[in-house]
Amino acid sequence: MQEILNLSLSHRSNHLITQFYNIQESLLQLNTGLVGSKKSLKNDPKVFLNCDIIGGPTKYLNYTPRCILWDAKYGNGSLSKYEYTEKNNHQTDDNVQVIYTSSEIKKSEYMEKLDLGVSTEKVPIDQSHNTKYWTDYNKLIYSPNSFVFLKNWYHNDDGSTNAIPIRKNELIGNEKNNSQQFNNPQFGTTEYDLNKEELWDNSLHYFLESSDNLQGINLISDVSTGWGGILTSLYPDLKDELPKINIFTWTNQSIHNTNVYNEIENYLDVIEYSNLVFPLYYNNNTNIWKSSSSQALIFQTINSLFDDKSNAISCQDLLYSLNDGIYDKRNLVSSIKCNVDNVQNKSNVKDYSYVSYISNNSTIDNAKIFNEVAIIRDDSSDSNVDTNYTPDRHKHVYKTYQLDYNNLDTIDNSADITKINSLTLQIDNKPKKIFKNWYKIIDKTNTKILQLHIGSNNGSKDDFKNDIANLIEAYQSTGYYDIHSDDSDYDSDYY
Numbered sequence: 001m002q003e004i005l006n007l008s009l010s011h012r013s014n015h016l017i018t019q020f021y022n023i024q025e026s027l028l029q030l031n032t033g034l035v036g037s038k039k040s041l042k043n044d045p046k047v048f049l050n051c052d053i054i055g056g057p058t059k060y061l062n063y064t065p066r067c068i069l070w071d072a073k074y075g076n077g078s079l080s081k082y083e084y085t086e087k088n089n090h091q092t093d094d095n096v097q098v099i100y101t102s103s104e105i106k107k108s109e110y111m112e113k114l115d116l117g118v119s120t121e122k123v124p125i126d127q128s129h130n131t132k133y134w135t136d137y138n139k140l141i142y143s144p145n146s147f148v149f150l151k152n153w154y155h156n157d158d159g160s161t162n163a164i165p166i167r168k169n170e171l172i173g174n175e176k177n178n179s180q181q182f183n184n185p186q187f188g189t190t191e192y193d194l195n196k197e198e199l200w201d202n203s204l205h206y207f208l209e210s211s212d213n214l215q216g217i218n219l220i221s222d223v224s225t226g227w228g229g230i231l232t233s234l235y236p237d238l239k240d241e242l243p244k245i246n247i248f249t250w251t252n253q254s255i256h257n258t259n260v261y262n263e264i265e266n267y268l269d270v271i272e273y274s275n276l277v278f279p280l281y282y283n284n285n286t287n288i289w290k291s292s293s294s295q296a297l298i299f300q301t302i303n304s305l306f307d308d309k310s311n312a313i314s315c316q317d318l319l320y321s322l323n324d325g326i327y328d329k330r331n332l333v334s335s336i337k338c339n340v341d342n343v344q345n346k347s348n349v350k351d352y353s354y355v356s357y358i359s360n361n362s363t364i365d366n367a368k369i370f371n372e373v374a375i376i377r378d379d380s381s382d383s384n385v386d387t388n389y390t391p392d393r394h395k396h397v398y399k400t401y402q403l404d405y406n407n408l409d410t411i412d413n414s415a416d417i418t419k420i421n422s423l424t425l426q427i428d429n430k431p432k433k434i435f436k437n438w439y440k441i442i443d444k445t446n447t448k449i450l451q452l453h454i455g456s457n458n459g460s461k462d463d464f465k466n467d468i469a470n471l472i473e474a475y476q477s478t479g480y481y482d483i484h485s486d487d488s489d490y491d492s493d494y495y
Helices: 011-034 109-116 185-209 226-241 260-273 288-307 315-323 354-358 431-444 447-454 461-474
Strands: 003-009 049-054 060-065 067-073 147-154 214-222 246-254 276-282 335-341 347-351 369-377 394-400 419-428
Touching: 003 011, 003 226, 011 060, 011 067, 011 214, 011 246, 011 288, 067 185, 147 185, 185 226, 185 260, 214 226, 214 288, 214 315, 226 246, 226 260, 246 260, 246 315, 260 431, 260 447, 260 461, 276 288, 276 315, 276 354, 288 315, 288 335, 288 369, 288 394, 288 419, 315 369, 315 419, 335 354, 354 431, 431 461, 447 461
Parallel strands: 003 067, 003 214, 067 147, 214 246, 246 276, 369 394
Antiparallel strands: 049 060, 335 347, 335 419, 369 419
16 A cells, blocks of 8 residues: 655645545545445545554544645644644643734634534535635644644735735735745745754654655645745755655646746746646635635545555556656646536536646647546446557546545535546646747846846756756657747747
């Protein structure tokens, strides 16, 4: 049995991973009902959950998420780090003054019901109730080692859907500017250095040492903000500590991106250090809980390949299926196409890849598909799965279990996804359009201005151009690509 660790960076990403573990909780409930029956268990919970045997004569299994959630201060809402593991035995003298550093955040009605062990069936879960924080609806109990918080940045509780952390003095002031918001990757680099010892000693080493067969790490992060700086600072240390572990990065990119330089700088590192990159996107105008519901179903569908009780594949299998395991730079999944049922019970096909979204207005005719993986959700034992292979196109089809969507009470049932029937992943040559545009932007930017955007220690202008040119070449269908040649594929701009 393989084990996988999830590491989530940012408040938005923590909503996604919370929804994922709520799905895991629903599978635990379902598997419990199947014990002793003639039906097969759907998944192996130990792939994504730590399991401990608790108790004396009457023993029971205790499952906790194998994950790390990194957020801004107070981004954890009402949940105390040690709430479910230590009783509050701290006693103080009557004369001691207690100072509160922030206003109390009350538990949601949903969490109060869960704590009491009573039904949550009639408790509303929607964008106006119980969904402001990811801790308003998390169904599993996390280890205290799962939590890391920024040192100098605070959760932005202004009611917006951006959730970009802010500096402390902005909590009491009205000034709104870039230096006061966690938008710069350099801020993330500084925060990683401040948190590095705590992250590794208290969190990462805890989960690494409690794992017997860790095969992969999912990194979920915003990419064009300070969180992208934390992500790219983490990569070298992960590679040094775990050189043989597959790293799958799930980037979460706003369609209203305001700084293309941040995107270029961080994505170059994401592509370099990741084995596979799954670029998701979101709309700033959409409630975080609502968008994370759809993203979590996509994330779980792909990751169900690894914990399927009957048909599980390894992280390495998926890597080889998508890029043959030899094209290190050709690792950007440019299509994440879902065949879904929506709230009207109508089938719909939509692509959730950021690459497909930004290239939608200028598609490449006859785009070259290098590799394709189709995932079919089907519980029937007699399904025929086509695994055809031809020399000019690699196509792999995998079957995985279906979810009981009636038991997913924290997933938005009015979202554009209510049920995923199948999902198709593709790596094709569409990304070269994006890379070509990056090259043009860097080439046209004055060197001094470029250094203002990306810093003087992050490589020269020529370094960036060479790195981007290498990516363009990796996504060529055949032959060598001259960066200065005419190419109609790159005529449109995206930013």
